[in-house]
Amino acid sequence: MSRSRPLPPVLRVVVAVLRPIFMVTMKRDWSGDEHLPRDGGYVLAPNHLSYIDPFVLGHWMVDHDIPPRFLVKDPLFAVPVIGRLLRAARQIPVYRGTGAAADSLRAATEAVAEGGIIAIYPEGTMTRDPAAWPMSGRDGAVRTALATGAPLVPVAQWGPQAIMWPYRREFRLLPRKTMHVRVGAPIDLSGLDENATVAQVQAATARLMDAITALQAEIRGELPATPRIDVRSLKKPKTRYEES
Template sequence: MSRDLATRPWKRPLSQVITEPASRTFRGLARFVNAVVPLVARRHWEGQEHIPQTGPVIVVATHISNADPVLLGEYLIWSGRWVHFLGKSDIWKVPVLGWLGSACEQIPVYRNTDRASESLVHAREALVKGQLVAIYPEGTITRDPEGWPMTGRRGAAQLALMTGAPVVPVVQVGSDKILGGHRIELRRLFSGRHDVYLKAGPAIDLGGYEGRELTKELADEVTDLFLETLTAMRAELTGLTPPDGRWDMRVGARVAAQ
C-alpha cells in the first residue's frame, strides 16, 4: 500500500475496501458521501484494525451531532463493513431520507410506541446474518454541555447480551463543528472545513456477564460499561478530564455515577 493510502485510507477505491454485498443505492450513497465529506471535514481516523472484517459486530459510538451517522458510516464502510444503524423512525417520514434508509437496510426505532421492541428484533436478525449494527447507547445526541457521553438507554446492552456479538466502541470528536449539536445549525456548513476525529477501540470484554439472567439491572450495568469506555476513549483522544458524574437530560444536570 502506498504511503498516501496508508495515511489516508478514505482515498482507497470502495471496491478495494469492502467485499460484503450491498445494494447499488448503498454503494452509490457511500461514494457520494466519500466525495462530499472532504468539503466540510479534515478526517483523522484511528483504530480501524479493531473493526472485524467478517461476522456479526455491534458498534457503540458517542453521539454529539446530526452529522455523526454520515461520518461514522463512511469510517465503518472504509474499514471494510457496511453499517446498519438503529435510528429514530422520524427519519423514515422525511422524503428521500426515508427511502434511502429503507434502500440501505437501516433499522428504524419506534420509540415510545407499541412497536418499540421491533428495532431490537431487526437488529438481532441483521447480526444473525453476520452484519455490522451500529447503535448509540445514549439513544440520542448528548445534551452534556461539554459533549461527554450522558446517561444511556438499555438497547445496546440488551442486544449485546442477547446475541453475544463482539461490541466495538468508537469515539467521535469534532462533528458538532459541522452541523451543530442536538440542534441543527446549517450555517456551520459554510464555516469552512473542520477537524473530525474517529477512533475505534478493542472489543469490550463482556465475558464476566455470560450466563447471567438478562434483567434491567444487568442491562443498566452493561450500559454503564459502554459509556465508561467511550468516556475514557474521548478523554484520551482530546486530552480533557471527564467531569464527575454523567449528564441526565431528564433532570438537566449531572448525576452521580451508579
C-alpha cells in the same frame, strides 16, 4: 479488519455522491482499527454529538468496508423520498414509546446474528452535556450483543460538533475540520447472556459508556469536569428532531 461486505445499490450511489465531498471538506483521524472483529457480526456503539455525526461515522464505516447500517427514529421513514432511501439502504426504524419498540431491537438482533454490523447509539439521542461529553446509555446495544453473543465495540467521535453543535442549526463547514473516530476494545460481557438481570445489563451499559468516554477523552486530551448526565432524566428538547 472485517471482511469486505457489499453495499446496497442505493448506498453505492450515496457514497459516490458524498464521499468525494467529505474527502475535500473534512480531515480524517481514524484510529483503533485493530479492535474491529475480523469475522462475523457485531454491534458498534458510538456516542452521538451532532446531527451530522451519522454521516461522519458512515464515512468511517465505508472506509473500513462496513455497509453503514443504523437504528433510525421511525418518523424519518414517513418522510417522502427520505423514507424510501432509508428502507432501500436497509436502515432499521426505532419505534420508541410504542408497542412496536421491541421490533427495532429484534430486527437489529436478527441482522447481527446473520453476520451484519449494526451501529446503535447507546444514548439514544444527541448529548445534552454542555461540553458534549457522552451521557449515560440505554440498554439496546448491550441487549443486542447479549442476544447474539456478538462483540460490542465502543466507538468515540469528536469533530462533528465543530461543524454543527448539538441541537443548533448553525453549520460551519469551513475552515476545514478534523473528524476523529476512535475504536476501543470490545466490552467484556463474559458471564452474561440474554437472560442477564436488569442490574447486570445496566452495569454492562455503564462500562460501555465509561469506555466511550475514555476514548473521547483520549482524543480531546482532557477529562469530563462534571458528572455524566442521566438520559432518563431528560425532557424532550425543543427541536424538530430528537435523534439521528
